[in-house]
Amino acid sequence: MSYFCERYPIIEKSSLSADIYSYTLLCPNVAAEAQTGQFVQIKAEGFTLRRPISICEIDKQKGTIRLVFEVRGKGTDKISRLNVGELMDIIAPLGHGFTVPDTLDGKAIIVGGGIGTPPMLDIAKKYKDKCTAVLGFRSFDRIILDKDYTKAGAMTIICTDDGSYGIKGTIASPLDEELKAGGVSMIYACGPTPMLKAVVLTAERYGVKCEVSLEQRMGCGVGACVVCACTVRRGGSKEQVLRVCKDGPVFDGSEVVF
Amino acid sequence: MIKPDLSVNICGVEFKNPVIAASGTYGFGEEYDELYPLEKLGGISCKGTTLNPKDGNIPPRIAETPSGILNSVGLQNPGVDKFISYHLPRLKKRDTVVIANIAGASVEDYALTAQKLDDTDVDMIELNISCPNVKQGGATWGVSCAGAYAVTKAVRSATKKPIMVKLTPNVTDITEIAKAVEAEGADAVSLINTLLGMRIDIKTRRPVLHNNVGGLSGPAVFPVAVRMVWQVSNAVNIPVIGIGGISDGADIIEMMLAGASAVQMGTAIFTDPYAPIKAIEQVERYLSDNRIEKISDIVGQVEPW
Numbered sequence: 001m002s003y004f005c006e007r008y009p010i011i012e013k014s015s016l017s018a019d020i021y022s023y024t025l026l027c028p029n030v031a032a033e034a035q036t037g038q039f040v041q042i043k044a045e046g047f048t049l050r051r052p053i054s055i056c057e058i059d060k061q062k063g064t065i066r067l068v069f070e071v072r073g074k075g076t077d078k079i080s081r082l083n084v085g086e087l088m089d090i091i092a093p094l095g096h097g098f099t100v101p102d103t104l105d106g107k108a109i110i111v112g113g114g115i116g117t118p119p120m121l122d123i124a125k126k127y128k129d130k131c132t133a134v135l136g137f138r139s140f141d142r143i144i145l146d147k148d149y150t151k152a153g154a155m156t157i158i159c160t161d162d163g164s165y166g167i168k169g170t171i172a173s174p175l176d177e178e179l180k181a182g183g184v185s186m187i188y189a190c191g192p193t194p195m196l197k198a199v200v201l202t203a204e205r206y207g208v209k210c211e212v213s214l215e216q217r218m219g220c221g222v223g224a225c226v227v228c229a230c231t232v233r234r235g236g237s238k239e240q241v242l243r244v245c246k247d248g249p250v251f252d253g254s255e256v257v258f
Numbered sequence: 259m260i261k262p263d264l265s266v267n268i269c270g271v272e273f274k275n276p277v278i279a280a281s282g283t284y285g286f287g288e289e290y291d292e293l294y295p296l297e298k299l300g301g302i303s304c305k306g307t308t309l310n311p312k313d314g315n316i317p318p319r320i321a322e323t324p325s326g327i328l329n330s331v332g333l334q335n336p337g338v339d340k341f342i343s344y345h346l347p348r349l350k351k352r353d354t355v356v357i358a359n360i361a362g363a364s365v366e367d368y369a370l371t372a373q374k375l376d377d378t379d380v381d382m383i384e385l386n387i388s389c390p391n392v393k394q395g396g397a398t399w400g401v402s403c404a405g406a407y408a409v410t411k412a413v414r415s416a417t418k419k420p421i422m423v424k425l426t427p428n429v430t431d432i433t434e435i436a437k438a439v440e441a442e443g444a445d446a447v448s449l450i451n452t453l454l455g456m457r458i459d460i461k462t463r464r465p466v467l468h469n470n471v472g473g474l475s476g477p478a479v480f481p482v483a484v485r486m487v488w489q490v491s492n493a494v495n496i497p498v499i500g501i502g503g504i505s506d507g508a509d510i511i512e513m514m515l516a517g518a519s520a521v522q523m524g525t526a527i528f529t530d531p532y533a534p535i536k537a538i539e540q541v542e543r544y545l546s547d548n549r550i551e552k553i554s555d556i557v558g559q560v561e562p563w
Contacts, residue, residue, distance in 0.1 A: 003292060004293075005530070005532060043530075048323075048326055048327055048477070048528065049322050050528070217317065217318040217319070217320045218320070219319075219320050220531075222289040222292075224284050224285035224289040225283055225329075225528070226305070226314065227319045227331055228317065228320075229317045229319060246289070
């Protein structure tokens with residue numbers, strides 16, 4: 001596994017909601033290496049730290065990757081000013097992604113919370129109707145990628161905190177319903193930490209394997225600076241502090257110490 | 259014109275060029291080895307290593323600042339035994355200078371760690387008496403002459419390896435500390451470690467770092483580092499290694515004019531992993547353009563008003 005640090009042309013840009021942007025980069029060497037659940041470190045001109053953004057889609061034939069991110073501060077705002085034809089400076093692909101076997105015994109459930117929705121779209125595209133996506137957002141105007149998940153063939157359930165669209169409330173009850181119906185062999189989740197914790201507990205209750213993508217403030221992004229620490233318990237042994245950027249961002253839910 | 263000579267000799271250790279990856283920003287080299295051969299660097303100062311493994315501080319451990327970062331990693335490391343058995347043999351296969359950076363909670367910890375390294379083929383030991391992010395040890399030693407003196411003395415008697423003492427800028431007069439460690443047998447000093455800083459999230463009223471405070475690095479600290487390197491190099495007779503906010507070749511030249519015999523680059527690598535490699539090329543071009551044959555000829559050549 002290797003990564004690259006280069007500048008790649010932006011071939012597509014769109015805005016998905018008020019502060020959320022989608023970019024497609026032409027980067028054949030990155031696309032060839034990239035795995036679902038990995039991320040990139042984008043350079044924001046004039047800022048010291050790069051911004052870690054998960055990869056939303058990988059097209060190995062076309063040699064492209066798609067990135068979806070939210071403008072959260074000055075750095076991501078700077079990146080969002082880049083336009084088609086310009087170059088984006090990225091370090092990619094980085095980290096340890098999701099386990100996505102060619103065939104699953106049962107169904108897969110994808111749980112996405114807000115800006116945690118993008119990194120699992122390729123899982124939906126792989127498992128199509130053998131997959132349910134439970135996606136939670138704050139409100140109707142914050143919903144992203146719902147059509148992409150539907151188009152991928154996944155049964156898509158939308159929840160909003162304020163009930164302005166879909167099911168009112170969090171992803172908790174639809175997730176529970178899906179698991180109760182049975183036949184689920186894998187859960188993939190990305191979103192806010194309280195949501196991930198709830199998903200892991202639910203998965204454990206039903207005895208279903210679960211992988212979660214964690215978020216933490218990062219320095220280098222490649223594993224050298226040990227800034228993005230997370231605590232895990234592996235193979236029944238004692239707790240150890242690992243790096244979200246290199247050992248993750250995807251971890252087996254059962255090993256994460258929240 | 260002939261290719262300029264970039265090599266420097268620091269207390270008997272030959273570096274092919276004056277650029278060393280700074281401790282804490284480069285791990286044990288393996289991550290960046292995927293981008294370019296480590297042989298391109300003059301040396302690598304490894305992640306701060308302690309007698310026993312350390313888990314470090316609770317995250318968040320980093321915050322961005324204008325032209326820099328604050329960090330509070332808290333010396334997370336696998337311990338000196340793992341360093342010796344696993345990381346060092348891998349690094350020693352590479353043609354670059356390997357510097358072990360050690361820290362401790364007590365003088366005995368430092369001495370024991372240095373003693374373990376004495377039997378290895380590590381090229382040099384950097385004493386971290388300046389880490390601002392651990393409650394015990396770290397900068398506790400580096401902020402007083404007595405502390406700096408005690409650690410240097412203990413390590414000096416524990417090892418024959420060249421010792422470089424990394425100094426903290428969080429003191430009233432850094433030259434006093436530098437003179438104290440020189441008197442106890444330090445072969446070189448490296449400076450500056452990070453400046454103690456703090457950021458607060460105005461929405462939550464919580465410090466951004468879980469450790470509340472952390473160390474400032476990056477371009478923001480560069481002028482402070484240049485000033486301290488200049489002061490220290492005028493105060494001691496041992497080589498000074500310049501650290502603090504160096505981003506490119508011009509910064510390296512500036513730091514060496516101030517009195518640094520070599521430099522370390524760290525935070526710049528987060529922005530651009532190729533920064534040290536580009537900087538080495540820029541230094542070489544500067545020397546050619548200015549018809550300077552040897553990089554060591556510019557050390558301390560600033561002409562103060």
